[in-house]
Amino acid sequence: MLRLEQVSKNFGGLPALSNVTFPVAQGQLTALIGPNGAGKSTLINCITGVLDPSQGSITFQNREIAGQPTHIISRLGIARTFQNLKIFPRLTVLDNVLTGLTSEGGDSMLMAMLRLPALRHRERRLRLRAMEALDRFQLADKATWPAGILAYGDKKRVELARATVGNPQLLLLDEPVAGLNAEETAAVGEQLRRLRSSGHTMLLVEHDMDLVMELADRVVVLDSGKCIALGSPDEIRRNPLVLEAYLGRTEAIA
Amino acid sequence: MTSKQKIFYFIYLHRTGLTVTGLSLALLLYPVFENNPYTLGLTNLIAINAIVVLGLNLFIGYAGQISLGHAAFFGLGAYGSAIATVTFNIPAWPAMFLVAGMVALVALIVGIPILRLSGHYLAMATLGMNFVFHSILLQWDEMTGGPSGFAGIPYLSFGSFAFDDEIRLHYLIWGFALLALLLCLNLVRSSVGRGLAALAGDEVAAAALGVDTRKTKVKIFVLSAILASVAGSLFAHTYSFISPDSFDIFVATDFVIMVVIGGMGSIWGSLFGAGLITMLPEWMDIFETYKDFVHGGLLVLVLLFLPQGLVSGIIDNIKIKVTLRRRKNAET
Structure with missing residues (x-):
């Protein structure tokens, strides 16, 4: 491969x-x-x-x-994790994982600004997948936390969830x-x-x-x-x- | 879930939409309670600044870049609309969009080379851009009117309905501001917005997540320039007189201060920052006289103690406190 x-x-x-x-x-x-x-x-x-x-x-x-x-x-x-953690401390845990789906979310700024129904549907699907990934890494109950306050081990798992969420x-x-x-x-x-x-x-x-x-x-x-x-x-x-x-x-x- | 929980959940789920609706209603009714033209003029100015700051916050707070040159795009919009309507007799509405398109093009041409820079170098380059623009305004006086300014800009109008008093202008300008707010809120709640947040957090990580960092920076730069240009056009049509001083580097830094006070990466904070910095000189004379000291001092204080910006810094801290308390409660 x-x-x-x-x-x-x-x-x-x-x-x-x-x-x-x-x-x-x-x-x-x-x-x-x-x-x-x-x-x-x-x-x-x-x-x-x-x-x-x-x-x-x-x-x-x-x-x-x-x-x-x-x-x-x-x-x-090709997804990766980093030796020295690179999570986004101000974003919630869920949003951190969602950044792992950036390329699937489409990159049309106009679409995003208009937030048409098609985009809302896609957002909902991405959110579901991100929640599943959080479930796999036992982080679901911390989904709304700002990632910066997590313990080190949890941060590592957030990074793993982010790297794997896009399959x-x-x-x-x-x-x-x-x-x-x-x-x-x-x-x-x-x-x-x-x-x-x-x-x-x-x-x-x-x-x-x-x-x-x-x-x-x-x-x-x-x-x-x-x-x-x-x-x-x-x-x-x-x-x-x-x-x-x-x-x-x-x-x-x- | 109990019905109380359901209500809270509904509010939480639709918090953005509800807040926007609430704000719109408040603004709709505002002129009913406040009919002092001077005060309305001030809140209109807040809205104009807010449009610039919203765009600039996307660039600074989300994409993690810096621009000390957005007064130039603001000025391009204002002078563009003035010259198009007065000198070339183009109707005001098409002129506004035409000018915004041209500003977008300028931002694209300027942005592609200078966005290869970052940090201090980018700050200097954008500052230089604003200097150049300001000099052109001063020197090219047969087109811009030079230091004495440009007068006689018509009001915007629909047929015979002209936006010529503060109340009408209130609806016009805040209409634009709310539209800009809505578009920006939508943008940051999408995967494009999350890509931007990633970019502000760590460029390498963002690229590894599939964000085209260079293209994204240019796109946001252009978007923020368009917003600044529209705000500039509104500014010109509101005051019907503009002069180069409204678009110099101090104005450009004031826009950055509004972003920082409101909070980098906070769309709502942009409104607050624009409001606070616009109002400060009105509340106390001392702020007017020593404006530059006060603005500079505020900037230093905020950056020292709440580097994320005043409003978003406070909100972040509250969020963290609440989360920690919840965790504690859950453990006991």
Whole structure:
């Protein structure tokens, strides 16, 4: 579904990604792991068009998306969450989730200003879908709250609800459980499991190895901007290069 | 639900429509109780300012941009209508729409390059735009009348019914203001409006949600320019005399102050901001004499303590308090 070929990104001559190649298969959860500074977030930003890759190609459903503007990529059906939460604190929880349906709401300003019956119907449908999404994430009772006052874990779930409400083709999750306690992590893990079993394709960036090893179909390991390993969780667990990247030289722990 | 709850729910569900209806009724009856032409003149001025501020609030409060140049669009509307009706003898109503269309075009041409800027740079660019416009008004005196202004602008009229006294003008101008209010309220309650709110919150997040950030900014800029132009036309036809001073950078900053006082991202706040800043000099002489100090001081105070703006800041705080109390009650 998504293919990265030889993707490189330099920041002023400093290579953040070099020749990264891997696929994300339809209906699978692919995990992207690696030590801090390995280039994981840079890679997500390249896929979503926040950054333009210096070289290489990124194809989504056989369509080249490298260098396309972010909103175009989003409208193709790629949704994401952010490592450092980007919810809208002044909007209500419901409105936050509704922003996830922006591209389905139509962008005619004139239509919106006249608020014709057709638009009202559409608004009502979108609202229902947003409420369903809130239900899935146990947030329905907080729908009218300003999102800014929610607890951190709830904010993360708002972001997940917003990213999934539009039924995206591909879901990019940038550290969805970072900063959560064990209980909240388990809850988000449960959500991801449910998303996977309902056929969502996901690319998950995560430091929580237990979660990654449990959920992932495939694991991609980045280190210093290079893709050093690719395989099933079991293969990755036994891969000496991965151990080295995470724990230092193998002799040291042998 | 008990019938009491049902009533409350109905009110909550239709709160926007009900408030607009209430306001319309109040405005409909207002001239019955208030027939002092001076006071009516003031409330008419509030309505004219409110139309500009509504548009500007969409641009500042929703799209998250800044413009210190909207007095230029206001002035383009006013001078456009004046020149079209007096110099070219075009009937006033078509002239108004023609001018609004031309202002939209100007805003589009100006907006596409300068909206690539943001923050301080955008503020400077729009300020520069207002300066240029003001200089043109002063210098091109065979067209604009120069510093001495432009006189003899006709009243708007339907046949022989001319909007020539304060009561008639009240209905005309507030009619336009309410229409602008309604259109803006509808806009922000749609997915376009939520896209705008996302844009004000975080540009990267908005783009990731499918909002075409660049195009949206330009569109809102053009929309706010159209509203300012219509307000300018009304201004010209109300006072039948206009001079460059009504469209200088201080007026442009006053519009921004109205937005900030009312509250960024609050449509209702726009009305309040326009009202308060228009009325202040009337209530106390000291505000008139030291107007710039007072306006500047207010701006600093509001931005320091309620960066979202006075009205919406207070409303936000109340909302948060109520929600927290409810949560507490639910827990105990």
